[in-house]
Amino acid sequence: MGGLGSHVLHGPAYRASDWTAEGLLERKGDRTVSVVVPAKNEESTVAAVVERIIADFVRADGSGLVDEVVVIDSDSTDRTADVARAAGAQVFSANEIRPDLGSVPGKGEALWKSQHVTSGDLVVFVDADLVDWGTHFVTGLLAPLLTDDAVQLVKAVYDRPMIDATGREEETGGRVTELVARPWLALHRPGLAGIVQPLSGEWAIRREALASYAVPVGYGVEIAALVDTFDRFGADGIAQVDLGRRTHRHHRHDTLGLMAVQVLAAADRRRGGGVGGAGGDDAGSTVSLTQYARGTAGFEPRVTDVATGERPPADSLRMPSADAR
Numbered sequence: 001m002g003g004l005g006s007h008v009l010h011g012p013a014y015r016a017s018d019w020t021a022e023g024l025l026e027r028k029g030d031r032t033v034s035v036v037v038p039a040k041n042e043e044s045t046v047a048a049v050v051e052r053i054i055a056d057f058v059r060a061d062g063s064g065l066v067d068e069v070v071v072i073d074s075d076s077t078d079r080t081a082d083v084a085r086a087a088g089a090q091v092f093s094a095n096e097i098r099p100d101l102g103s104v105p106g107k108g109e110a111l112w113k114s115q116h117v118t119s120g121d122l123v124v125f126v127d128a129d130l131v132d133w134g135t136h137f138v139t140g141l142l143a144p145l146l147t148d149d150a151v152q153l154v155k156a157v158y159d160r161p162m163i164d165a166t167g168r169e170e171e172t173g174g175r176v177t178e179l180v181a182r183p184w185l186a187l188h189r190p191g192l193a194g195i196v197q198p199l200s201g202e203w204a205i206r207r208e209a210l211a212s213y214a215v216p217v218g219y220g221v222e223i224a225a226l227v228d229t230f231d232r233f234g235a236d237g238i239a240q241v242d243l244g245r246r247t248h249r250h251h252r253h254d255t256l257g258l259m260a261v262q263v264l265a266a267a268d269r270r271r272g273g274g275v276g277g278a279g280g281d282d283a284g285s286t287v288s289l290t291q292y293a294r295g296t297a298g299f300e301p302r303v304t305d306v307a308t309g310e311r312p313p314a315d316s317l318r319m320p321s322a323d324a325r
């Protein structure tokens with residue numbers, strides 16, 4: 001089965017049930033696999049994510065499907081790091097990785113820095129706030145990369161219902177997907193109309209491809225990787241796998257406004273093509289977003305400086321003489 005090119009309008013070309021871990025192990029050969037879990041204040045869910053993946057796929061003698069599970073902690077103020085470490089993950093604080101390059105807040109910063117403390121030829125990203133999910137997410141995401149050399153990036157596809165405070169399923173999730181990412185793709189990359197979940201936080205990629213991309217420091221990391229892969233490798237470089245259903249912790253709408261700025265900023269840098277965004281390291285760039293809430297004196301502005309910068313391709317950086325860890 002091919003990547004998106006052979007299934008542009010038919011959604012995911014792969015299903016999680018297509019391959020078992022044992023079957024993929026036979027295809028793995030000498031390739032290595034890193035699972036990276038970005039986490040910010042996820043003490044209530046990160047342990048289950050880490051423990052289940054380690055239990056199913058990591059073996060002490062290194063013969064398992066997954067070679068390392070790494071949590072990148074983004075300045076959590078709860079016990080995320082301790083809980084993740086107790087669950088068996090290697091845990092790194094994002095701001096302690098490559099301190100020579102400084103540190104900025106953001107999910108993309110965490111994923112970019114993970115490249116400096118992991119070694120897998122294939123990298124699987126899994127959010128730390130997952131609630132309804134399964135370890136078939138890992139096998140499903142790895143299968144296209146282990147069985148089709150043309151595939152560079154694998155995107156998860158799933159039902160993603162919004163669960164309200166009472167546990168009732170409301171409308172489907174993916175609010176920034178539906179209101180920002182999909183419209184932008186329709187306008188500027190119609191060839192990606194077949195991507196069902198362009199912003200899915202569960203994805204897998206060949207290290208070599210990721211290391212060649214500039215990486216937005218915030219929530220633009222997913223749209224950037226998708227567009228950069230499409231621009232460089234075409235539709236056949238992208239595969240989608242149906243993982244069934246996923247629920248996670250949801251942000252309030254106003255917080256998603258910040259995410260929307262970051263998704264748009266990353267996409268707009270790529271509007272005219274040119275893989276890897278603008279290049280260079282402007283990680284500290286920000287844009288002011290003004291939102292409003294009614295106060296005692298009427299509607300009061302609330303201004304947030306949103307990080308819209310990008311890190312340069314990891315393979316463009318000289319490693320310091322000392323260990324980067």
Ligand SMILES: O=c1ccn([C@@H]2O[C@H](COP(=O)(O)OP(=O)(O)O)[C@@H](O)[C@H]2O)c(=O)[nH]1
Pocket residue numbers: 037038039040041042072073074105106107110126127128129201248249250251
């Ligand atoms: O600065 C950040 C922001 C988010 N995250 C993690 O990235 C994943 C996705 O973020 P979030 O849940 O906020 O996004 P959503 O899935 O709600 O769009 C989660 O595991 C977060 O803990 C992170 O590591 N650093």
Ligand SMILES: O=C(O)[C@@H](COP(=O)(O)O)O[C@H]1O[C@H](CO)[C@@H](O)[C@H](O)[C@H]1O
Pocket residue numbers: 107127160162172173174175176177178199200201202219220221222223249250251259
């Ligand atoms: O898809 C989306 O619209 C956002 C928000 O999802 P919800 O509206 O909270 O279900 O969530 C995704 O987008 C982020 C930006 O790419 C990713 O980092 C998240 O992992 C992903 O869940």
